[in-house]
Amino acid sequence: MNDEQLLRYSRHILLDDIGIEGQEALLASHALIIGAGGLGSPVALYLASAGVGKITLVDHDDVDLTNLQRQIMHVTSRVGQPKALSGKAALAEINPGIEVVALRERADAVRLAELVASANVVLDCTDNFSTRHAINRACVSARVPLVSGAAIRMDGQIAVFDPRAGDTPCYACLFPPDQKFEEIQCSTMGVFAPLVGIIGTMQAAEALKLLMGVGTSLSRRLLLLDAREMEWTPIKTARNPGCTVCGH
Numbered sequence: 001m002n003d004e005q006l007l008r009y010s011r012h013i014l015l016d017d018i019g020i021e022g023q024e025a026l027l028a029s030h031a032l033i034i035g036a037g038g039l040g041s042p043v044a045l046y047l048a049s050a051g052v053g054k055i056t057l058v059d060h061d062d063v064d065l066t067n068l069q070r071q072i073m074h075v076t077s078r079v080g081q082p083k084a085l086s087g088k089a090a091l092a093e094i095n096p097g098i099e100v101v102a103l104r105e106r107a108d109a110v111r112l113a114e115l116v117a118s119a120n121v122v123l124d125c126t127d128n129f130s131t132r133h134a135i136n137r138a139c140v141s142a143r144v145p146l147v148s149g150a151a152i153r154m155d156g157q158i159a160v161f162d163p164r165a166g167d168t169p170c171y172a173c174l175f176p177p178d179q180k181f182e183e184i185q186c187s188t189m190g191v192f193a194p195l196v197g198i199i200g201t202m203q204a205a206e207a208l209k210l211l212m213g214v215g216t217s218l219s220r221r222l223l224l225l226d227a228r229e230m231e232w233t234p235i236k237t238a239r240n241p242g243c244t245v246c247g248h
């Protein structure tokens, strides 16, 4: 690290849990963020400010006026621009010392496998089940940890799926791909603005911990948040031996 970096990251370096070694691990890391919306905004902002050396931001959509109520990485002057590029502009302003790759695309299974293989951590910041399952399959097969978040109305959830540890569940163990879930999206149901900030910020924290090997991750746990009562419910999760994705 040079003098500018030692200053920029000094409040991390001061932490016993992080220090120079942890900060250098972040600078050498690559995080893949899929979805540059409500969850992706705080995730990307914190990973960039904290000094994750390379961030790939994937989103096929453009910034819309209805996004600005909660997608804090985007601003009024960038309405109409691709979200991936608007996000890249926001991150460059916070931290020009990191590499940000902006991909304006809807990643399919083949593309996801390619992208996930080069990442040290993947953040699922999307809002539909089919993409969530495609991301999970890519992470299981490449053995890359996945930090999964979701927020709708006044309800949020967060979990970590870490295929590097032997007996941990994957996303499909909890939500089988063949099971029909009611697809609810915030475009029709609405979402409480700071809820995506709460969940997204926790996703960023879990990703940074995984990249540095700090503390205990949310692997084997699903946290549910009822923001109306501001009540967290932790649920212990286990591997499903019959899982079609990670089972044998």
Ligand SMILES: [Zn+2]
Pocket: 169, 170, 171, 172, 173, 174, 240, 243, 244, 245, 246, 247
């Ligand atoms: Zn599984």
